[in-house]
Amino acid sequence: MRTQVAIIGGGPSGLMLSQLLNRAGVRTVVLERKTRDYVLARVRAGILEAGTVDLLEQAGVAQRMHAEGQPHHGCYLTDDQQMIRVDFTESCGQQVMVYGQTEVTRDLYEAQDRIGATHIHEVENVAINDLKAAAPHVTFDRGGQSHRLDCDMIVGCDGFHGVSRHAIPKDVRREYERVYPFGWLGILSETPPLRPELIYANHPRGFALASMRHEMLSRYYIQVPLSDKVEDWSDDAFWDEFRRRLPDDVAADLVTGPTIEKSIAPLRSFVSEPMRWGHLFLCGDAAHIVPPTGAKGLNLALSDVRLLSAALIAHYNDNDDSGLEGYSAQALQRVWKAVRFSWSVTTMMHRFPDHDAFDHRMQQVELQALANSDTARRLFAESYTGVGL
Incomplete structure (x- = not known):
C-alpha cells in the first residue's frame, strides 16, 4: 500500500489533517488503534477558539457547528463569593464557540466518508521506519496480518501515549513536564x-468548573486528589461538593440529576521538542499536553494542523518546502504561549497541597486584577480566545 501522507491517529487532529489535505489533492491514509465507535464515544473538550471555527469552515465541516453550537462572549471566574466576568467581545473583539470535541470528530468522519478518504481502524503494533531515508514507511498489524504502508511523510497525531514521539531518538528529543498534584473529577x-x-x-475547598454542551447537557468538574477513584464519588457526593464550591447565589440555581458519564483526569503540562524529525511531524497531544483549565488542548492541536496542512500542500502543489522546514519552530511558539496561559490559570484557580497563606493571597490579587483592570481582562481574553497566542 502507498500514499503521500501517512497519518497515525484518527482523533480530531488526524481527521482534520486528512480532510484539509484530501481537499487539496494530497492523498492520505489514517491509521487508528481503536474502532470508529470508540473514537466517537470519547468525551473531551468543548470550547473552540475563533481560529478553530475558521479552520472548520475551511475544511467544509462547520455547518452543524453553526446550527447547534453556542457562541460565548465571555466567562466568569469566582473568588469565593465574588463573580468576576471577563467579556471577550468587549476586551478583544472575539468570542468562542461551545461545541463538543465529539461533535467535531463526528462531523469530520462524515466529511471524510463523503470524499472517500482512507481510514484503517483497529491497527496494532504500529512501527515507524526509515525517517531519515528517502522513502519512509509504516508497518502495522490488523486482523492477524502484517501490513506495510509506504509514504513520503508521516504525521503523528496519536496522542501522548502513542508511538510517534518515541520514533524521535532520545538524544534528539527534549521534554519538559509539570505534573500537577490533583485531578479533575468530571460528570455529564x-x-x-x-x-x-x-x-x-x-x-478554599478546591477548584470547580461549570461548563455545558448544550441547553440540556451540563459538564461539571471539581478538583480532587490524585488518590481518589471514580467509585469513591456517588452522584449525591459530587453534587454536594460541587455546590459548596460555588458562590451561594449560583449554587441556589443548581439543577441536579443522574450523571451519564463520570471520570477523573490527571493534569499535566508537557512539551516535546522538536516537532519534526526527518519525514516525521508531530501534531497535538503527541507533542504537547496542557491542563484543561485554559481550554487549549483541542485548539492547540488544530493550530498545529493548520500550519502543517498548509506546509504539506505547498510542498506538493508548489514545490515549496519552507513551511515544512519552519513547522516545528513556528508551532512551538504558539505551544509555549498556550502552555504558559494554561499553567497560569491553573495556578490561579486551584488549591495546591503545599500552598500557604501567601499563595492564597497571590491568587486573590490575580483575580482582583481581572475584576478591576481592563488591561488584565484584555490579556486574559486574548489568550482564552486564541488571538493573543
Missing part, C-alpha cells in the same frame, strides 16, 4: 447549565 448530566457562560471557581 442531562440538566440545564448553571449559567449561559462557563464559571471557573476558586474556593
Whole structure:
C-alpha cells in the first residue's frame, strides 16, 4: 500500500489533517488503534477558539457547528463569593464557540466518508521506519496480518501515549513536564447549565468548573486528589461538593440529576521538542499536553494542523518546502504561549497541597486584577480566545 501522507491517529487532529489535505489533492491514509465507535464515544473538550471555527469552515465541516453550537462572549471566574466576568467581545473583539470535541470528530468522519478518504481502524503494533531515508514507511498489524504502508511523510497525531514521539531518538528529543498534584473529577448530566457562560471557581475547598454542551447537557468538574477513584464519588457526593464550591447565589440555581458519564483526569503540562524529525511531524497531544483549565488542548492541536496542512500542500502543489522546514519552530511558539496561559490559570484557580497563606493571597490579587483592570481582562481574553497566542 502507498500514499503521500501517512497519518497515525484518527482523533480530531488526524481527521482534520486528512480532510484539509484530501481537499487539496494530497492523498492520505489514517491509521487508528481503536474502532470508529470508540473514537466517537470519547468525551473531551468543548470550547473552540475563533481560529478553530475558521479552520472548520475551511475544511467544509462547520455547518452543524453553526446550527447547534453556542457562541460565548465571555466567562466568569469566582473568588469565593465574588463573580468576576471577563467579556471577550468587549476586551478583544472575539468570542468562542461551545461545541463538543465529539461533535467535531463526528462531523469530520462524515466529511471524510463523503470524499472517500482512507481510514484503517483497529491497527496494532504500529512501527515507524526509515525517517531519515528517502522513502519512509509504516508497518502495522490488523486482523492477524502484517501490513506495510509506504509514504513520503508521516504525521503523528496519536496522542501522548502513542508511538510517534518515541520514533524521535532520545538524544534528539527534549521534554519538559509539570505534573500537577490533583485531578479533575468530571460528570455529564442531562440538566440545564448553571449559567449561559462557563464559571471557573476558586474556593478554599478546591477548584470547580461549570461548563455545558448544550441547553440540556451540563459538564461539571471539581478538583480532587490524585488518590481518589471514580467509585469513591456517588452522584449525591459530587453534587454536594460541587455546590459548596460555588458562590451561594449560583449554587441556589443548581439543577441536579443522574450523571451519564463520570471520570477523573490527571493534569499535566508537557512539551516535546522538536516537532519534526526527518519525514516525521508531530501534531497535538503527541507533542504537547496542557491542563484543561485554559481550554487549549483541542485548539492547540488544530493550530498545529493548520500550519502543517498548509506546509504539506505547498510542498506538493508548489514545490515549496519552507513551511515544512519552519513547522516545528513556528508551532512551538504558539505551544509555549498556550502552555504558559494554561499553567497560569491553573495556578490561579486551584488549591495546591503545599500552598500557604501567601499563595492564597497571590491568587486573590490575580483575580482582583481581572475584576478591576481592563488591561488584565484584555490579556486574559486574548489568550482564552486564541488571538493573543
